[in-house]
Amino acid sequence: GQQVMQIPQYQHVQEGEDFTTYCNSSTTLSNIQWYKQRPGGHPVFLIQLVKSGEVKKQKRLTFQFGEAKKNSSLHITATQTTDVGTYFCAGYPGGGNKLTFGTGTQLKVEL
Amino acid sequence: DTAVSQTPKYLVTQMGNDKSIKCEQNLGHDTMYWYKQDSKKFLKIMFSYNNKELIINETVPNRFSPKSPDKAHLNLHINSLELGDSAVYFCASSQAGGLPPETQYFGPGTRLLVL
Incomplete structure (x- = not known):
């Protein structure tokens, strides 16, 4: 079954509201990657986190890697319509060689 | 310049037909x-090739056969297409030891609809 789960699956927000998606793995991840897929587009790499407890920021986006390296989160402050899309986390569960993508969170931003 | 390209972008075909999707990367x-993305946006790996050698082969029906003539190309041939094959197929590439390591660069996708 799916080893990397994300919640929520869908999120509708009003422009200006904050948004968070959570990523949980059943096994330890050596690192965590985040991708964004715009509607009709393809996944595009955003960032990678490697260290336990690591926090990285990209403008309004804050990425966090859990202390146990089994979970991660992406927080967007003051969403804009350009943030619309599906956000995926991805990692290598159990140190394997297969990048496993999370189930994704589809974000819609309304004016 | 497109880093990872796929052809065709759209493919509409009848059940039972055989079709191919091509992928090229200039990185x-x-x-x-090869990844398959279903209607719920779930993204699942199908195959992976490293320097023309198959290294990942997920539980995919043997109607799907990948071929890598060289390390810049990876094609996907599908025999006897079924309704359930309708999905978006993404090609991607990565470089071991790249910065960051194993970042995936995706092609634009091929939207396959089987009627």
């Missing part, structure tokens, strides 16, 4: 992949 990467 000089060693590893290429």
Whole structure:
């Protein structure tokens, strides 16, 4: 079954509201990657986190890697319509060689 | 310049037909992949090739056969298409030891609809 789960699956927000998606793995991840897929587009790499407890920021986006390296989160402050899309986390569960993508969170931003 | 390209972008075909999707990357990467994305946006790896060698072969029906003539190309041939094959197929590439390591660069996708 799916080893990397994300919640929520869908999120509708009003422009200006904050948004968070959570990523949980059943096994330890050596690192965590985040991708964004715009509607009709393809996944595009955003960032990678490697260290336990690591926090990285990209403008309004804050990425966090859990202390146990089994979970991660992406927080967007003051969403804009350009943030619309599906956000995926991805990692290598159990140190394997297969990048496993999370189930994704589809974000819609309304004016 | 497109880094990872796929053809065709759209493919509409009848059940039972055989079709191919082509992928090329000009990034000089060693590893290429095929992913399938279903209507719920779930993204699952199907195959991975490293320097023309198959390294990942997920539980995919043997109607799907990948072929890598060289490390810049990875094609996907599908025999006897079924309704359930309708999905978006993404090609991707990565470079072991790249910065960051194993970042996937995706092609634009091929939207396959089987009628």
